Amino acid sequence: MDLNALSLLVDIIDAGNLSRAASQLGMSRANVSKRLNHFERQLGAELLRRSTRQLEPTELGWQLYENGRAIRHQLLAAQESVQTLGKRLSGTVRVSVPGGFGQHTMSAWFLEFMRRYPDITLNVIFDNDLEDLIKGAVDFSVRVMGETPSNAVACSLGDVEYVACATPALLAELGDVPATLAGFAALPLITSELTGQKLRVASQSGPDEAPEMAGLPLLRPRLMSANFFFLRDAILQGLGVGLVPRYMVDQDLGAGTLVRLPLPQQELAFLRTTMYLLYMPARYQTRAVVTLIGFLREKAAEMFSPLSREVEEGSKPRAVL
Numbered sequence: 001m002d003l004n005a006l007s008l009l010v011d012i013i014d015a016g017n018l019s020r021a022a023s024q025l026g027m028s029r030a031n032v033s034k035r036l037n038h039f040e041r042q043l044g045a046e047l048l049r050r051s052t053r054q055l056e057p058t059e060l061g062w063q064l065y066e067n068g069r070a071i072r073h074q075l076l077a078a079q080e081s082v083q084t085l086g087k088r089l090s091g092t093v094r095v096s097v098p099g100g101f102g103q104h105t106m107s108a109w110f111l112e113f114m115r116r117y118p119d120i121t122l123n124v125i126f127d128n129d130l131e132d133l134i135k136g137a138v139d140f141s142v143r144v145m146g147e148t149p150s151n152a153v154a155c156s157l158g159d160v161e162y163v164a165c166a167t168p169a170l171l172a173e174l175g176d177v178p179a180t181l182a183g184f185a186a187l188p189l190i191t192s193e194l195t196g197q198k199l200r201v202a203s204q205s206g207p208d209e210a211p212e213m214a215g216l217p218l219l220r221p222r223l224m225s226a227n228f229f230f231l232r233d234a235i236l237q238g239l240g241v242g243l244v245p246r247y248m249v250d251q252d253l254g255a256g257t258l259v260r261l262p263l264p265q266q267e268l269a270f271l272r273t274t275m276y277l278l279y280m281p282a283r284y285q286t287r288a289v290v291t292l293i294g295f296l297r298e299k300a301a302e303m304f305s306p307l308s309r310e311v312e313e314g315s316k317p318r319a320v321l
Helices: 003-015 018-025 029-043 059-083 099-116 131-135 168-174 181-186 193-204 228-236 246-255 265-271 287-303
Strands: 048-050 055-057 091-097 120-126 140-145 153-160 162-166 189-192 223-225 241-245 273-279 309-312
Touching (some): 003 018, 003 029, 003 048, 003 059, 055 059, 091 099, 099 140, 099 228, 120 287, 131 140, 140 287, 153 287, 162 168, 162 246, 162 265, 189 193, 189 228, 193 265, 228 241, 228 246
Parallel strands (some): 189 223, 189 241
Antiparallel strands (some): 153 309, 162 241
């Protein structure tokens, strides 16, 4: 089999269409199409179904794509092994992480990793955008989301639980604290913009849509922001009752500077989110990348419960013409 042609097939499917593959390879679109047609004639089988709008791999096309990708990764791994023989683990890893969780918790993880592997260079981006991952600007991303991208490998790092909390002084001032979320309508509430949106949606849902939230009044937070550090400061200053991810205030709860309100955990279940580590299956991962991924999964397993588990969704990316 022509391994160069097999590699071309991988490039076409990864790129999404012939024009993009040609641009990435520094070739003309006509040349890419000609080489693909020649490969199909050699095999005596169609590998990609063409239409006016899309390019869809056949079953044989997918099988050859998976084999070609595996061969390419093995060759890159062998090359890296030769180049790093007798040397300490090195290289550059580019990663994007959420602004809130990244700065609050993962910053310390990255610093520990750098002390452990002094020859590895990290480029850490704090944002919530997935475009960097899709475009290949980063090696992997960490995101909090409900549904993961269909063309990415998603490793669950753990569930993010929410808590209601306030300072002891504010609780004393408020007197009787509501034992249900419905009673929070009378409290000065501090939370994120996304949580505020979820509260509004829950209050507007009928019993058939969200039976556990039936009868929930519209909660109007006193303060909302996407900056979790700002929210935490406001809660610590006694400006309101916080409804925030537990990791934000775990140390404050342990120190007693904040007190957790006696709210049944099931009432906050609709706010629960999942932390995912995402990477694109078609891209080769260097030893440095693999090492950092393993390190972050270990740190997350220590922090979250249950332990992290890997789920793969839609490993076949779609090629569009």
